[in-house]
Amino acid sequence: MVTISDEVKTLLKDNGFQESDVLEIVNAAEASGDKLKAADGSVCIAKNVTDNLTSYAVYNDKEVVNCYAHQMKAGEPAGGWDAEQETPLESKYICNKCGETAMNMNVSMSFMGMSRVGPAIVCQKCKDVYVEPEMVKTLAVAESILGEKRA
Amino acid sequence: MPAEDFAPIDTNWLESAGSLWTTPFADVPSERVIVDPIMLSHAAGVYKKSVEYFYGNPDEAVRMVCGACELYDITPVGHFLYADYWGADYGGELVTKAGAPPALKTRPIKTAEDVDAFRVLPPEELKDGPTFETHFKALDTVFNEYPQMFAPITQLGGVLEVATNWVSIDDVFMWMVTEPEVVDKLLTKAGDHMESACSCTAERYGANVMITGSVIASGDLLDREQIKRFGFDPVSKAIRKVLKAGAGPGVYLHLCGNHADDYDMWRTAPMSPFTVVQIGYDGKDIFPSAKHTEAFGDRAICLGCVDTKLVDRGTQMQVYEQAKSQVLAGKDSPSGYILGTSCECPTFAPPANVRAIVKAARDFGQYTKF
Numbered sequence: 001m002v003t004i005s006d007e008v009k010t011l012l013k014d015n016g017f018q019e020s021d022v023l024e025i026v027n028a029a030e031a032s033g034d035k036l037k038a039a040d041g042s043v044c045i046a047k048n049v050t051d052n053l054t055s056y057a058v059y060n061d062k063e064v065v066n067c068y069a070h071q072m073k074a075g076e077p078a079g080g081w082d083a084e085q086e087t088p089l090e091s092k093y094i095c096n097k098c099g100e101t102a103m104n105m106n107v108s109m110s111f112m113g114m115s116r117v118g119p120a121i122v123c124q125k126c127k128d129v130y131v132e133p134e135m136v137k138t139l140a141v142a143e144s145i146l147g148e149k150r151a
Numbered sequence: 152m153p154a155e156d157f158a159p160i161d162t163n164w165l166e167s168a169g170s171l172w173t174t175p176f177a178d179v180p181s182e183r184v185i186v187d188p189i190m191l192s193h194a195a196g197v198y199k200k201s202v203e204y205f206y207g208n209p210d211e212a213v214r215m216v217c218g219a220c221e222l223y224d225i226t227p228v229g230h231f232l233y234a235d236y237w238g239a240d241y242g243g244e245l246v247t248k249a250g251a252p253p254a255l256k257t258r259p260i261k262t263a264e265d266v267d268a269f270r271v272l273p274p275e276e277l278k279d280g281p282t283f284e285t286h287f288k289a290l291d292t293v294f295n296e297y298p299q300m301f302a303p304i305t306q307l308g309g310v311l312e313v314a315t316n317w318v319s320i321d322d323v324f325m326w327m328v329t330e331p332e333v334v335d336k337l338l339t340k341a342g343d344h345m346e347s348a349c350s351c352t353a354e355r356y357g358a359n360v361m362i363t364g365s366v367i368a369s370g371d372l373l374d375r376e377q378i379k380r381f382g383f384d385p386v387s388k389a390i391r392k393v394l395k396a397g398a399g400p401g402v403y404l405h406l407c408g409n410h411a412d413d414y415d416m417w418r419t420a421p422m423s424p425f426t427v428v429q430i431g432y433d434g435k436d437i438f439p440s441a442k443h444t445e446a447f448g449d450r451a452i453c454l455g456c457v458d459t460k461l462v463d464r465g466t467q468m469q470v471y472e473q474a475k476s477q478v479l480a481g482k483d484s485p486s487g488y489i490l491g492t493s494c495e496c497p498t499f500a501p502p503a504n505v506r507a508i509v510k511a512a513r514d515f516g517q518y519t520k521f
């Protein structure tokens with residue numbers, strides 16, 4: 001049973017997340033096995049997708065060490081999977097369910113009725129899509145600019 | 152020319168140009184395609200100033216650029232950049248030349264051994280260096296005096312362009328053959344520099360557009376395999392690093408020159424929701440917007456080009472015809488389209504030719520997709 005680190009508690013408060021929501025994301029991932037594992041075994045990433053928010057929890061054996069969310073809805077790899085075969089680079093994560101390395105790819109990102117692409121990592125086998133914690137600021141700034149322009 | 156020498160920008164024009172410019176980025180409908188001919192020192196001519204004056208006075212340069220944007224009715228953004236960025240920060244000597252942008256006379260790396268010892272400056276050191284002193288002087292002027300025409304950029308080029316501001320291009324080309332691992336190492340450092348530089352801009356203004364891509368790594372100088380190793384792969388890694396450092400979200404991929412044999416490779420370069428892809432030439436011909444939007448229209452804003460040679464030396468009618476055919480082919484591209492030029496607006500191009508591109512966008516650039 002993981003707990004929530006003090007830093008993440010502060011982060012949750014600042015972002016309006018509930019502790020119970022984060023624990024629920026982790027528990028659901030542990031029950032289903034749908035999660036990413038860092039190749040070095042240090043952390044797992046679990047996610048919960050709703051219509052207008054995708055939330056993530058990063059955790060180790062003991063505690064949740066990070067959580068983040070984006071409003072853009074991540075979809076299919078741009079151009080479909082085959083077209084992307086030539087150059088996708090391996091990420092440092094493995095899809096827990098499939099045991100396959102997840103790849104860096106551009107995926108469709110929908111937001112406020114428009115669609116562009118954004119950087120994500122995708123499992124080679126089940127095509128599950130995750131946004132890495134470091135990439136979330138890129139999406140947040142894009143959401144804020146688009147929110148203003150499309151308001 | 153201090154600020155008080157410039158007539159105010161027409162607010163009605165600014166509003167309508169702003170709306171045209173927003174369309175490709177945010178899908179908010181407007182009347183027609185906007186033109187972005189990469190206005191830089193051409194603007195000096197509009198005010199009868201010299202190129203040296205333009206580059207020697209970055210604050211006045213951007214005032215002239217903003218004025219020229221209104222005069223020509225093009226993208227309302229005050230740009231400032233030149234090719235030889237980032238050498239002086241590392242000990243190279245930047246000199247001014249009559250009729251040309253500043254250029255490096257000496258470069259900091261002289262031998263392959265120097266590459267190992269070369270230390271990339273972290274943001275806290277780079278931000279106070281000579282390049283950002285000039286660059287921020289220009290950007291701050293736009294930010295303070297033309298806030299609606301402000302978009303923060305960082306001029307990089309691809310990794311090879313950054314690297315050739317540190318080492319002579321002849322040495323880099325020689326090492327590609329004799330010691331390719333040294334070039335790989337150099338380009339990794341160029342990528343680290345890109346992350347550092349973009350972080351400085353993002354820190355100062357809250358967001359950044361990285362001007363990157365592939366200029367030297369084009370089909371005129373390198374084959375596809377070389378472009379992949381010395382261009383695409385390290386540039387992709389650098390873009391990903393910049394985005395991960397929170398120093399985006401803008402990615403401007405400037406594929407200058409001939410990219411007939413490698414343009415498709417760039418489809419998988421890391422992209423943000425604000426990515427512009429510009430491709431210069433398809434062999435000797437201008438890169439057709441139909442082919443461009445076919446390859447990139449599902450993922451990025453396509454900046455379709457009119458040949459700068461034509462803008463510089465062609466007739467007004469030749470420019471108008473090429474702009475017409477490009478804008479008709481590209482205007483409804485699903486992720487947005489901008490009509491531009493294959494590189495910087497030529498300094499001494501006839502104003503009538505620059506205006507002919509805008510004329511074509513006005514006559515034929517109406518959207519039908521909205």
Ligand SMILES: [Zn+2]
Nearest residue numbers: 095098123126
């Ligand atoms: Zn999988």
